[in-house]
Amino acid sequence: MQQTTGFERDLAKAGANVRGRFGRMRFLTRRYPVGAIGLVIMLVLVFMAIFANQIMPHDPIRTFPRNALQPPSWDHWLGTDNLGRDVASRIILGARISITVGLAATALGVFLGVMLGLTSGFLGGKVDLVLQRLSDIIQALPSLILAMTLAAVMGPSLTNTVLAIAITKMPTIARVIRANTLALRAQPFVEAARATGMGELRIAIRHILPNTLAPLIVLASANVGSAILIEASLSFLGLGIPEPAPSWGKMLSQSAADYLRTAPWLVICPGIAISLAVFGSNLLGDAIRDILDPRQAGR
């Protein structure tokens, strides 16, 4: 049985061949070209992250002091750093860190935020009050400062970076989920579920949570870019991913002070990598929002 959604009907009206994955893809690309660019950037980064070991031209960790500070060449596309490590290889492996942190921190942040928001909105009353004031406190601090403090307290490691970023993301997501839960709680179908004898926890999980998913997808995709940026900032400040793993932020901080004039590729390359990753995920997030938001459909 072929299910057609409102969105597909819009596509068909616009004369697109909506049958088949490629027809739909082609239409979306034409309609959201900027989003397609974001998707391509993210796909390239994910590809780099997954197949880093296969595509790195050199060892990104071992140092070759004699090869230090080589400008870009055929052998070293993006030159080498002060310890003779291949910058291109380090950028490729760095993608793994950025993507991992970006996705893991977002996933964890969304999970925590959903738990908090759902509890807060569904229980209401004093629980809601306490949880909301707590997230007020978290939100009152700039997210980078908070992440820095958390990372500094917990010590630099991949897990702690993910945790620190997730905690800073949590309140925003909790807010959105709470607002949605409050609206959904008043829906007749929730009352109807109650009238069939369903317990409160089951109502929350079966009837309310799934109905908050649409805004959640948008929120999550928009948050990946900022998570990547916070990781880069933490690593830049020495509070993120420890040596010898190549984080883009750390590559930037190690070279920014000393080599901006003498070896500019050391600054420019990780800088561009960070910008592209954030740019790509934001473009993709915006496109997902536009596609899922029916109010945007007419444009």
Place this chain on the structure above:
Amino acid sequence: MYMDANTVTAQHATPEQGDVVLRVEGLKTYFFTSMGIIKAVDDFSLTVRAGQTVAVVGESGCGKSMTALSIMRLIPDPPGRIVAGRIEMHGQNLLDLPESAMRKLRGNEASMIFQEPMTSLNPLMTIGQQICETVLLHEKVTRKQAMARAVEMLRLVKIPEPERRVREYPHQLSGGMRQRVMAAIALACRPKVLIADEPTTALDVTIQAQILALMQDLQTRLGTAVLMITHDLGVVAENAQHVIVMYGGRKVEEASVGDVFDMPLHPYTRGLMAAVPRLDKLGCAEHPARLQEIPGMVPALVNLPEGCTFAPRCPHATERCRAAYPPLVEHRPGHWAACWEAPQFMEQDHAAS
């Protein structure tokens, strides 16, 4: 199509002697707000027998829905609370039951159909899943058996192609179809009592008739007792055997359908009846061309005045009405009304006929 007392009595000559399924006595549901205590339901009693349809009638805001929610114990607390009374099902006072026992009862022994078929179903679950869910909550059956029951229920509520429809989502169904699904969910566990809170208000007239016919059919087939909450007197005349008129959270009149339509004793009931448009009586002296309305509004239920709550809107109100609330009195066998002036109305009506 609207009421005609004689045919109504003839049609529903069912003896009122089935087993008592639901008995409500002296129910008081109050809401404690910053503005004061709102007496949403005040000293309300009713009895519903197996296979019987009892209608609760009144304007919006007079406590009908709150009565229904009180029986299911679904009053939002805070601010609402049932402060007094008994709600009895097979000799068991529901107000004594813990919440867990209440959950076992809801949807199983007593279930409810709501006013809004468009929003009373979860948009993200298929019709089948939603019927299954109720069955699985109350009965030890496998998912497959529950699904088979869902198909059977959809067939029972006369949805065409039930095997295909169980896999559809609410947005693929019309309002009437959704109300049928609601009925299917409510009846899936064969409840003893079905509370229908304005089941046809949101539907257009032809669909209303279909749904009501369906409910009657199901009632005779399953022997369910129905508590029908409505403001549509046409629905009452055609479907119920017993009527309770509510005003300001209190019962103002109670009788069999025949008696109420034959000789309404409370001016509020008279007002409600005069407000029903009747093409056959259009333009005659008793029913001028203009549609009759009851002047004024339903009172806010905070800090009600001493006397009769209807007095400010009543054309027959006297000093006594404004001074004291009239007791609910049996003015003729089986016909109760809470009005000081009721005996005068009876005399007038007898004199006229």
